[in-house]
Amino acid sequence: MRLVFAGTPEVALPSLRALIDSPRHEVVAVVTRPDAPAGRGRTLHRSPVGALADEHGIEVLTPEKAGDEQFLARLRELDPDCCPVVAYGALLPQRTLDIPRHGWVNLHFSLLPAWRGAAPVQAAIKAGDEVTGASAFRIVKPLDAGPVFGVVTETVQDRDTAGELLDRLSISGARLLVATMDGIEDGTLEARPQPAEGVTYAGKVTVxxxxxxxxxxxxxxxxxxxxxxxxxxxxxxxxxxxxxxxxxxxxxxxxxxxxxxxxxxxxxxxxxxxxxxxxxxxxxxxxxxxxxxxxxxxxxxxxxxxxx
Missing domain, CATH: 3.10.25.10 (Formyl transferase, C-terminal domain)
Known part of the structure; x- marks a missing residue:
């Protein structure tokens, strides 16, 4: 399939690498957050996802908002079959979701419907969860509420930090995301609605x-x-x-x-x-x-x- 990948931080890199390496799919562009100031000099830096795309000669799109008309026009020209997403960091309006034939498929680091929201790994550790995981689901307008294609599970170790657990989930989740793209292309995967029970939310963690x-x-x-x-x-x-x-x-x-x-x-x-x-x-x-x-x-x- 022709893919436009959306993501921003380092946690998205295993998924992007896996999709680039997949013989069945072509990443024709990536969407990432605009270059941001960093370091003592506050010079502009490419996001980790944008930098990896640059290394592979893949077009990088950095819209201020995912509903910008110029961005939407370019996305239509790219004609993606599907848009996989890992930690992009911005809301996707419906007119953006409607462009790819198979929609936008998000890799979320929890076992949905548990811990919808910005910080699922942090929430799982703070709550003392013994098992967590990652879910690949089709994005719909309500937050993290779309139907799920598949999940992987991960045991939360006694001394795990959020960073350590997220590192493991980013790797197992990358395999899940590639398998999800394969199944969508084959027509062998059907997204199933999330249960109505067990919904919890994990808001952004502040200082x-x-x-x-x-x-x-x-x-x-x-x-x-x-x-x-x-x-x-x-x-x-x-x-x-x-x-x-x-x-x-x-x-x-x-x-x-x-x-x-x-x-x-x-x-x-x-x-x-x-x-x-x-x-x-x-x-x-x-x-x-x-x-x-x-x-x-x-x-x-x-x-x-x-x-x-």
Missing amino acids: EDAKADFTQPAAAVDRLVRSVTPEPGAWAEFRGERLKLGPLTPVEAEALPPGELRVEKRRVLVGTATGPLALGEVQAQGKKRMAATDWARGVRPEQGERLG
């Missing part, structure tokens, strides 16, 4: 959402921190400034009041509503990321000082 609350049980704090690693990154306040937190480690130790620090020879503990957790890497404002023990040697927390 404020990533603040650790040590009045919660240790398991909840641990899941929250892992769910926002690496982005947007967990944090707490120490002496009036933000301290970024890497993943924590549950430990067997004497209880501490919520947020209270205890510095030991080889670890730094913080109290929660239940048992303490050991800090991993931390990063103070204006400093490099470092082991919590090294940070503690520098700041010398006083007895009873807390993260808040």
Whole structure:
């Protein structure tokens, strides 16, 4: 099939590579978000998807909005059979959805109808889900509500961060997306409506959402921190400034009041509503990321000082 691929961040690259390598399909163009400023110089940079397309000599479309008339005219000229989508990052109006013969097929990193929305992997870890996955579905106007072609499942490991889990899902999901394109071309796949029960939503995670609350049980704090690693990154306040937190480690130790620090020879503990957790890497404002023990040697927390 003739494909126009839509995606923006690195998590979309395994799918784009797999479709480029597929002998059955031709990626005639990609759609990605416009070049954005990055780095200290704030110079414009191509998105990861756009950069990979450039490497392969594939046309790159960067509309400000997916309903722009100039973009729609070019999409009609390209005459795609289907438009696979992975983390494109913009809404697709109905007039855009109507152009390809087989519609737009999204790879979403959850087992729909669970965790519709912007941050399904983060939500699954924060909620303590034991199993998650990826779903390939036809895009319709309501958010992530279209009929599903197929799914893959993935076990959530005890120490998974959102980044680690998403990396695995991006690879297994790429295989699912290629198989979905094959099945659509063959006419052997039929999209089935999502169940009406079990719908949950995973909104975009903000920096404020990533603040650790040590009045919660240790398991909840641990899941929250892992769910926002690496982005947007967990944090707490120490002496009036933000301290970024890497993943924590549950430990067997004497209880501490919520947020209270205890510095030991080889670890730094913080109290929660239940048992303490050991800090991993931390990063103070204006400093490099470092082991919590090294940070503690520098700041010398006083007895009873807390993260808040």
